Amino acid sequence: MLIGEVARKSGVSARMLRHYESLGLVRPTGRTGAGYREYSGEDCRRVFHIESLRSLGLSLREVGRALGDPAFVPSDLVEDLIRRTRERIAAETELLTRLRRIGTAEPEGWEDVLQTVALLQALGSHSAGRRQSAALALAEEVPVPAEALVEAVLNETDPNVAGALRWALAQSDGRGLALLAEGLGSPVAEVRGRAVRSITEFPHDAATALLRDALGHPDLAVRRYAALELGPRGVADAVPTLVDMVAEGANDVDAADALSTLASRPELADRIATGLVDRLAHDAAEPSVRRRLTQALADVPGATTSRALAELSHDEDRAVALTAAYLLGRRGAE
Numbered sequence: 001m002l003i004g005e006v007a008r009k010s011g012v013s014a015r016m017l018r019h020y021e022s023l024g025l026v027r028p029t030g031r032t033g034a035g036y037r038e039y040s041g042e043d044c045r046r047v048f049h050i051e052s053l054r055s056l057g058l059s060l061r062e063v064g065r066a067l068g069d070p071a072f073v074p075s076d077l078v079e080d081l082i083r084r085t086r087e088r089i090a091a092e093t094e095l096l097t098r099l100r101r102i103g104t105a106e107p108e109g110w111e112d113v114l115q116t117v118a119l120l121q122a123l124g125s126h127s128a129g130r131r132q133s134a135a136l137a138l139a140e141e142v143p144v145p146a147e148a149l150v151e152a153v154l155n156e157t158d159p160n161v162a163g164a165l166r167w168a169l170a171q172s173d174g175r176g177l178a179l180l181a182e183g184l185g186s187p188v189a190e191v192r193g194r195a196v197r198s199i200t201e202f203p204h205d206a207a208t209a210l211l212r213d214a215l216g217h218p219d220l221a222v223r224r225y226a227a228l229e230l231g232p233r234g235v236a237d238a239v240p241t242l243v244d245m246v247a248e249g250a251n252d253v254d255a256a257d258a259l260s261t262l263a264s265r266p267e268l269a270d271r272i273a274t275g276l277v278d279r280l281a282h283d284a285a286e287p288s289v290r291r292r293l294t295q296a297l298a299d300v301p302g303a304t305t306s307r308a309l310a311e312l313s314h315d316e317d318r319a320v321a322l323t324a325a326y327l328l329g330r331r332g333a334e
Helices: 003-010 014-023 041-055 060-068 074-104 110-123 128-140 146-155 159-170 177-183 189-199 205-214 220-230 236-248 252-263 266-282 287-296 303-312 318-333
Strands: none
Touching: 003 014, 003 041, 014 041, 014 060, 041 060, 060 074, 110 128, 110 146, 128 146, 128 159, 146 159, 146 177, 146 189, 159 189, 177 189, 177 205, 189 205, 189 220, 205 220, 220 236, 220 252, 236 252, 236 266, 236 287, 252 266, 252 287, 266 287, 266 303, 287 303, 287 318, 303 318
16 A cells, blocks of 8 residues: 555554654555555554554654563553543643633633732642732732632641631632532541631621531531531520530530520520530539539529529539539629
């Protein structure tokens, strides 16, 4: 076959066939009387082999080594190709994500595009200081999609940078809350914790609803973060978790403060007092638990609290009794 016919059958241009010949990848078996290249059936098969290997991502140099080295081990090259392909896919995916985020920011001009690109790069920097500066730059109203901020805050390990990112995200008028809700379902405990802490920065009703749902989360840390925020927001559903936190010594001072805030509502005061008293009866054998629960009654008004303190003022544990007596006396003085 002449070069033109080989080109038609293989889909490889005559120019490329000549290039293959110059590289020694495939050489026509002979020449016609007029000096034209003449390819045998074996030559054509080699052209198809070359194209097949190129379709896997091999360079022409690698193709030549694969076809010309009898000791060539295909599996090694295939593994290398898999690694390179994964890296390329990751890079292309990152680029696609960045382009989508720039599009979401709806830039009005190239200046906005360049600002967004620079900020996205800064958010992904290895320097904590640069990441924090990028987060604070949002005060200048640089167009940044909420998706980028959520990803940054869920992956941030530096507490100072994380605080700046949460603040920046909270300025986005509720954008990103749905993504943070997805973060609560992460298999990584640290990511779940960052998600719930970020949600607490939003004052919106939508954030409160997410936090209320989080009270039933299987992750205890998530439930506790949610309860601590819901107390000051006046959500009564947080009471059982806050009482448990006091009893278990988990941020018990903050939990007691949250209960105190809730107890300022008359309809909740007796409910909170009953919860603390019931837990006192449940943990009667644990002096440290009883002391924390007694102290938590300090700012809970109502007759239920007064009766509990009167009883506790005769408690076998001297610290509990003294605390209860002091609190009871202070209530009388008021």
